[in-house]
Amino acid sequence: MMATLLFLALFLLGLLLALRPLLGPKEPFPEPPRREELLKELEVLKGEVEALSGEEKRLALARMVELERLLEGYRPPAPRARSPWPAVLLLGGVALLGVGLWRYTLPRLPGETTVTARQEARELKALAEKAQRTGAVEDLLAWGRRAYALKAFDQAAEAYLGVLKKDPRNLEALRRVGILLFLGGRLEEARLFLEIAQHADPKAAEGWLFLGNLYFQEGRMEEAIRAWERYLEAGGEARERVEALIAMARAQAQGGKDGQAVYQARCAACHGLQGEGGVGPRLKGNPLLKSPEAVREIVLRGRGAMPAVPLSEEELKALLKFLGTL
Ligand code: HEC
Incomplete structure (x- = not known):
């Protein structure tokens, strides 16, 4: 009976030892406490030791000395050796995915857009600050132009309205405010600004373009066509697009006259x-x-x-x- 039990116990122990590697890697030694934890304990003790007395104080001091010593001789735990293959495979996969995405979705280097966007934002901020500081028409214009070019329309409007406050007859500001009003869907006011600006400065092509767009939206085809023709006369750059617009307006004017x-x-x-x-x-x-x-x-x-x-x-x-x- 005893012999059978002993045999069974040994058998179970053997089985356990044999299966051990399969039960997952067990850390043979507990990890040494981390440096931060030791430091924290030391801090706590330092705070408390004054209030203690007798045996407790002695123990706390002894522990502090021990902690100091541990910290002094502290070596960061050696990194555990790992098989490099999972990491290599993972990195390879990520790299492949990245290259694929870049190749097929981005026409430029990744990160390039954000970098330029950040640069532009910084540049615009500098211009805005300068314009707000000096309040000079030239600085306001520089800010407005840059903001307009970067499609920061809120800022462009603020800058150009600032110009108009100083110089109500500034034609660029009149025209740009008109355009911005148009883009904001405020057609009535936009027409007022643009008609004044274009009457005074018929060479400014972009004003004709937007005035044409505005008339077109209002269903005034003949006037839209006329404005776009003046855009072409003024040497506007979007020739083909505007010629197509004119053709469309002509067709609409003919068929659409109710x-x-x-x-x-x-x-x-x-x-x-x-x-x-x-x-x-x-x-x-x-x-x-x-x-x-x-x-x-x-x-x-x-x-x-x-x-x-x-x-x-x-x-x-x-x-x-x-x-x-x-
Ligand atoms: C200011 C008012 C007025 C307006 C606007 C007007 N008409 Fe007339 N129209 C008349 C009168 C009045 C007569 C009768 C003339 C006469 O024979 O002495 C008439 C006659 C006519 C006749 C001839 C009818 C018949 O049986 O003899 C026609 C067709 C006609 N109009 C079409 C039009 C059309 C189309 C328009 C719009 C483009 C128009 N009119 C605008 C007042 C007007």
């Missing part, structure tokens, strides 16, 4: 909203409408009590089409 809108603006007051008649005779169902040439004559030359109504060819065409639907 005959009903023309009728309501120019005829409805006398002939009724639906052509039912008023001061002028009824047009709805009027046999005269079957001959567009006659209507054209009447409209352009007037007849009897009806005054001539000058219309462009486009407007007239759209109008005749609309009259055909009455």
Whole structure:
């Protein structure tokens, strides 16, 4: 019985020893306490030792001496040797991923954009500080120009409005404030600024570009086309883009002229909203409408009590089409 138990115990011990490496690496020695911990304990003791007395004080002092000694002879724990392969594989993977991302997504070196962005921000800040310090028109202009170029529109607006406060007739500031208002969606005010600026300084191409954009947004095609043409005359750089814009506005002006809108603006007051008649005779169902040439004559030359109504060819065409639907 005893022999069996002993045998079993030995067998279990052997099994345990055999399995030990599989149970995960066990640190054979406890890690030496870390330097910071020792220092901390020393600090605490130093704070407390004054308040202690007798045996306790003696023990605390002894521990302090021990700690001092430990700290003096302290060696940082030697780094454990590890297999380098996981780290190498990991680094390799990260490098491959990085190169892949860089190659396929970034047209420039990683970090380059942030570096330039930071430089630009610093440069802009310096200009802003100088302008705010001196308040001189030249400095405000320099700040505004740089901010505008970097698309820091808030700052550009602040700078150019500062210029206008000092020099309300500064054309660059008038134009740029107009552009900034336009970009901010404040069309009415933008038009005011831009029209003044372009009237006074028709050579400034960028003003024409934005004035054209503004008219276009307001649906005033003819004026948009005219403004863009003046942009090209002033030697604006975005030639192709603006030529395409002009073509688009032309197409829109032709197809988009709404005959009903023309009728309501120019005829409805006398002939009724639906052509039912008023001061002028009824047009709805009027046999005269079957001959567009006659209507054209009447409209352009007037007849009897009806005054001539000058219309462009486009407007007239759209109008005749609309009259055909009455
Ligand atoms: C200021 C008022 C007024 C306006 C605006 C006006 N008309 Fe007239 N129109 C008249 C009067 C009045 C007559 C009748 C003239 C006459 O025969 O003495 C008339 C006549 C006509 C006739 C001839 C009708 C018939 O049966 O003889 C046509 C067609 C016509 N108008 C179309 C138009 C169109 C299209 C417009 C808009 C582009 C227009 N008019 C704008 C007052 C107006």
